[in-house]
Amino acid sequence: MPELPEVETVRRGLQPVLEGARLAKVEARRPDLRFPFPEKFSQRLTGKTVTALGRRAKYLTMHIQDGPVLICHLGMSGSFRIETGDGNETPGVFHHERSKSEAHDHVVFHVESPAGTHSRVIFNDPRRFGFMLFAEAPPETHPMLAGLGVEPTGNTLDGALLASLLKGRRSPLKAALLDQRLIAGLGNIYVAEALWRAGLSPLREAGTIAKPGKKAKEQSERLAQAIRSVISDAIAAGGSSLRDYMHTDGSLGYFQHSFAVYDREGAPCPKPGCDGHIERIVQSGRSTFYCRTCQS
Numbered sequence: 001m002p003e004l005p006e007v008e009t010v011r012r013g014l015q016p017v018l019e020g021a022r023l024a025k026v027e028a029r030r031p032d033l034r035f036p037f038p039e040k041f042s043q044r045l046t047g048k049t050v051t052a053l054g055r056r057a058k059y060l061t062m063h064i065q066d067g068p069v070l071i072c073h074l075g076m077s078g079s080f081r082i083e084t085g086d087g088n089e090t091p092g093v094f095h096h097e098r099s100k101s102e103a104h105d106h107v108v109f110h111v112e113s114p115a116g117t118h119s120r121v122i123f124n125d126p127r128r129f130g131f132m133l134f135a136e137a138p139p140e141t142h143p144m145l146a147g148l149g150v151e152p153t154g155n156t157l158d159g160a161l162l163a164s165l166l167k168g169r170r171s172p173l174k175a176a177l178l179d180q181r182l183i184a185g186l187g188n189i190y191v192a193e194a195l196w197r198a199g200l201s202p203l204r205e206a207g208t209i210a211k212p213g214k215k216a217k218e219q220s221e222r223l224a225q226a227i228r229s230v231i232s233d234a235i236a237a238g239g240s241s242l243r244d245y246m247h248t249d250g251s252l253g254y255f256q257h258s259f260a261v262y263d264r265e266g267a268p269c270p271k272p273g274c275d276g277h278i279e280r281i282v283q284s285g286r287s288t289f290y291c292r293t294c295q296s
Helices: 004-018 041-045 159-166 173-177 188-198 206-210 214-237
Strands: 022-028 050-056 059-064 069-073 079-084 105-112 118-124 131-135 279-283 286-290
Touching (some): 004 059, 004 105, 004 214, 022 041, 041 131, 159 173, 159 214, 173 206, 188 214, 188 286
Antiparallel strands (some): 022 105, 050 059, 059 069, 069 131, 079 118, 279 286
C-alpha cells in the first residue's frame, strides 16, 4: 500500500492540473470501489471548481467550491494518471510497471483549466481497494480522518512530543510507531528505515524512550529527527515505487535505491563501522528488517 511519501508525490503531481480547474464532467464507470460511491457522486462534482488539493496521512483531499470535500485513498493498487487533451502522456522510467488497462479506469475527471485547456485525470485501480468518499463537514471530522495522530513532517514531531505519545506504552516500538492514532501516515517501510537511522531496535518496549533521564531524551529526539528526515528524503525522491505505486506522470520513484534495511535481508549493514547484517523477523504478521548489532 502506498505510504505517505507516495501519496504526497501524487498530490504534488495532481496539484498543478486540478487546483483552480473546473470539473467539466466526472465519470464513475462502476458503482463502487472498496465502498460504494456517494449518492449523486458525479452530479455533485460536475461543473464545480477545485479550490485546493490536500493530504492527510495517506488520504488525498479534494476541496470543491460550494461542494463537499472528496476524500480519496489509493488502496493497494490505485493510481492517478494525467492525460492531455490530445491523449499524450508524459513518459516515465518504470521499475514495476503499473496497470494502464482501460478496464481498470474506474473514475475519470474531465478537467478544464482557467486558461481553457482540457485534460483528463484518471483513477485506475485493478484491485479496487481504493475509495472515494464525501466529507459533508470539515474533512477532519470524517470517520476516516477523525482520530488520526500528528503528521510526521515538519518540526511539529520533535523528541518531546514523541516521548509524550509513547510514554507508558509496553508494545514494541515498531508497533507503536505504526499506530495511526499516534503518528498519521507512517507505514512499514519508513518505520524500518527511521528506526535504523536512529539506532533503535523495533523490538524494544516503546515507553523506554519516554522515561526520565538524558539517555531516553536523546533517544526520543534522535528518533523524531530520523522519522522526519526519512519521510523528507522519500518525498524528495518521489516515493519508494514498491510493487504497484506510480507517479501521476507514469514514472516510478527511486527511494528504494536508498533503503538501508528494508527488503535487504542478509546484506551487510550500511552504517559506517558496523559489522552486522540485516535480519528479517515477523512482527504482527508483517516483515521487519533491522540490524541487531547497531540497533538496540
